[in-house]
Amino acid sequence: MTAPEPIRDDELYVDHVYDMIVVSNRLPVDYESGSDGQTQWKSSPGGLVTALEPVMRAADGAWIGWAGVADREFDPFEHDGISIIPVPLSESELEEYYEGFSNDTLWPLYHDVIAPPSFHREWWEAYVRVNRRFAEAAARAASDGAVVWVHDYQLQLVPRMLREKRPDLVIGFFNHIPFPAYGIYSQLPWRRQVLDGLLGADVIGFQRAADAGNFSRAVRRLFGHPTRGTVIEVPGDREESRRVVARHFPISIDAAGFEEIARRPEVQQRAREIRESLGNPETIMLGVDRLDYTKGIRHRIKAFGELLHEGRLDVESTILVQVASPSRERVETYRQLRDEIELAVGRINGDYSTLEHQAIAYLHHGYPREEMVALYLAADVMLVTALRDGMNLVAKEYVASRFDDDGVLLLSEFTGASDELRQAVLVNPHDIEGLKDAFVEAVRMPKRERSRRMRALRKRVRDNDVAKWSATFLETLTGAGIIRPGVPESLLSALNRIAETERLLVALDFDGTLAPLVDRPEDARATIRARGAIERLASSEDTRVAIVSGRALDSLNEVASPPDGTLLSGSHGVELQLDAGVATIDLRDAELAKLERLSSILDDVAATADGAWIEEKPAGRALHTRKLNAEAGTALQKVARDKVAGELVGITVRTGKAVLEFAVRSSDKGESLTRLRQHVGATATIYVGDDVTDEDAFAALDAEDIGVKVGQGKSIATFRVRSPEDVAEMLELLADARDAARGAPSRWP
Structure with missing residues (x-):
């Protein structure tokens, strides 16, 4: 072969x-x-x-x-x-990257060397290679x-x-x-x-x-x-x-999902069947783990066996059910662990089981979620005795399933879950005597105390579920978290507030804000809803609309077809179309010479990639890479950046979505927005944009103003919407609020 x-x-x-x-x-x-x-x-x-x-x-x-x-x-x-x-x-990569470096080097090392890690250079090389893929x-x-x-x-x-x-x-x-x-x-x-x-x-x-x-x-x-x-x-x-x-960011579970399963009549019936099949003991102690040396399975089995030997527990009234799902069975350490555990279970069952009652029910396979929830409902005591665990979601699954506010969670203090689930019976699994005492405490705990603890545990798990975990992480990462469609209530309240201002400036980016992003910039058009809302706002007394774009002014006029009275800012503020006409920053001779050399460099770069093209602007040039795949576009932009930096000094470089812009005269959307505010004498401003270049405009806003970021990505904007369609809805709501608030005669200069 x-x-x-x-x-x-x-x-x-x-x-x-x-x-x-x-x-x-x-x-x-x-x-x-x-x-x-x-x-x-x-x-x-x-x-x-x-x-x-x-x-x-x-x-x-x-x-x-x-x-x-x-x-x-x-x-x-x-x-x-x-x-x-x-x-x-x-x-071979599965053996070296996954079973080798990931699970025989990193896993034991990161779990406090409970088992000795192995260090092999060929495993590391495979890890690098696969990570790169x-x-x-x-x-x-x-x-x-x-x-x-x-x-x-x-x-x-x-x-x-x-x-x-x-x-x-x-x-x-x-x-x-x-x-x-x-x-x-x-x-x-x-x-x-x-x-x-x-x-x-x-x-x-x-x-x-x-x-x-x-x-x-x-x-x-x-x-x-x-x-x-x-x-x-x-x-x-x-x-x-x-x-x-x-x-x-402590991870959690779908708490509502587990409770929903637990409340199903067929699952509750299955829980009763489980108890009956085990001889209807007074106490079922349950362990559910992946078969791993970090889970403390040996420690709990040892403690249980000693309690039976000492007579503090007996097989007529108490049984330990241990579910140990198969794990990494091709790794020698895990094969040895299975042998040790099965030997210990066999010894205890041989010493203490009777014809009617088994000491330990050992199950070496996994179960579907519904069967696990039935086991959780059947169990009186849940044993989580991990020696080291990042979180341990089984503990939270047990708590979420116990809608009856019964059951006892015995939890290792070396799990991440112990930081949150403080009403559990916390144990040090290395302390076998202490572990045994905790077992007995859990078995004999009065129902009132069990209920008190479980209610507190369930509230903690419900209030901090997996959806909150992901939303919190993404909010920290992007400043946005999960962006739902539509206009959030907090933004709607802000729109109603700002609609009361005396003179309102509504400043809007174009591409990705009013118009969906397209491969050919010349094909971009504002959505029908957005254009209708802009026309309504532009016709409102004491309201001015401005479109602020990185496009050259000629291009912006062509694709935006702005309503009469709309102010325009092109080329990141280098060009302004105000009420008195177009104002463009004049370039000095040295800047014109740089611009000519910049064009030559970028033309050469663009010629190396089919689909890249250069847009001419009054004070700069833009390399567009939207027609390239994202990786090729990034690589081409790096080449352009390096070549320009190697030949020209004093060039401003600005990164946008699939575009890299170079300018011989520095200007940005923040400066442009400031000039627009001064021109119209606005008492409040709302600015909406989707790009990195819009962050300068958000930074120029005052405390009473509103900044709205469109889509994902880091931003200092206070509010978020998901797409241009949501921008259109937001502008319609603003127009409604402005119509309701207006009434005084126009005060525009």
Whole structure:
């Protein structure tokens, strides 16, 4: 049998770009081969999918990950409304990148060396290679300024790789497992490379505050970067330093979903059947874990066995049900762990079970969610005795399922969940005597005390569910979180307030704000609703409308077809069309000479890429790359930036969406907005824009003004809407509010 051809990173291709991308080792779907030989995909829903599904749908999102099958390549596809982009892994990469470096180097190291980690250079090389493949796929799939959210320890190098290829992106990373103290982390031979990879992100999330602190301390020790609170200052190569946020965002579950399942009559009936099948004991103690040495399964079995030996518990009244789902069975450490646990279970059952009553019911396989919820309802005591765990969602699943306000959660203090679920019985699983006492306390706890604790636990889980987790992370990352369609109530209130002002200036960007973005800029047109709302506002007394664009004024006039009386700002304020006519900044001879040389340089650059073109502006030139794929466009812009920087000084460079603008005379939308305000004597202003260049205008607003950012991306604007269609609705509501508020005679100069 011949070995498969190695996977080439440059063969990964996507024919569509997305505004929101999730990158994780595994896709949210599992591959199944149908009986007819056709490829089938089955959803593998989990907390992460539940949290991100509404975000993906709202923001035109895609999910990048491995399909779970080695040496197979799959084309991108749609599944249940989510775009899926599979990344292939070879069998050797699965062994070295995943089973090797991820799970036999990083996993034990990050879990406080409960098992000894292995360090192999070939594993590290595979880890780098696979991380680069994921980064390549994300770079190709991301639209300009897209949000990319990378997940977990298998992909820690992706943020830096992605930032180097696509500096326009907003990049987040979330680490689902612990991050160790420096004394442990420092053992990693590639410790600097991993930290540098993570520092490519804008926001790095951890499960616990202690994990975020460990990371920041490691950065200070190894790089000397200044840190203040949760902010790390990361120096740039040729640009200003970046601020990276490293803080905790404790993950959670779909609490309402688990409660809904638990309330189903058939699930409650199944819970009763489970108790009956176990002999209707007084107490069922339950452990649900992946078969992993970090979960403390051996410790709880040892403690339970000693309690039976001492007579403090007996098999007639108490049974331990241990669900240990298979995990990494090709790794030798995990095979040994299974042998040890099954030997211990067999010994205890042999010593203490009777014909009528089993001491331990040991189940080495997974169950569907409905069966797990039935087990949670059947269990009187939930045992979570992990030696080290980033969070442990089983604890939260148990609490969410207990709508009857009964049951006891016994929880290791070495889990992230213990930071939140303080009403659980907290234990140190290494202290076997203390663990035994906690078992007995949980079994004998009065019902009133059980209910009091469970009510408090359930409120905590309900108030901090997985949707809140994802929204909090994305809000920190983008300043926006999940952008719902329509006009939010907070913005509507602000519109009603500003409509009362004496003289209102409504200033609007054009491309991506009034008009959807298109491949050919000359084809852009404002939506019908937006144009109608602008005409209404322009006809209102004491209201002026201005369109503020990076386009040259001639181009803006052509595509916008502005209503009479509309003020125009083109070329980022270099050109202004006011009531008295057009005002353009005159260039000096030296600036004209620079402009001529700039044109020559950019023409040469654009000629190397089919689809790139140069737009002439009065004080500069713009390189447009929208017709190129995002990665090729970014690369071409870098070439242009470097060549211009190498030959010309004093050139202002401005990055927009698929456009790089160079100006020999500095001006921006903030300066333009200030001139427009002064010209009309506005007492209040609303500015709406979608691009990086609009941030200058948002910065020029006063406290009583309104700034509205369209779409995702970092912004200092106070409010957000999702799309040009929502902008149109917002302008209609503003026109309604202005009509209701007007009445005084016009006071425009």
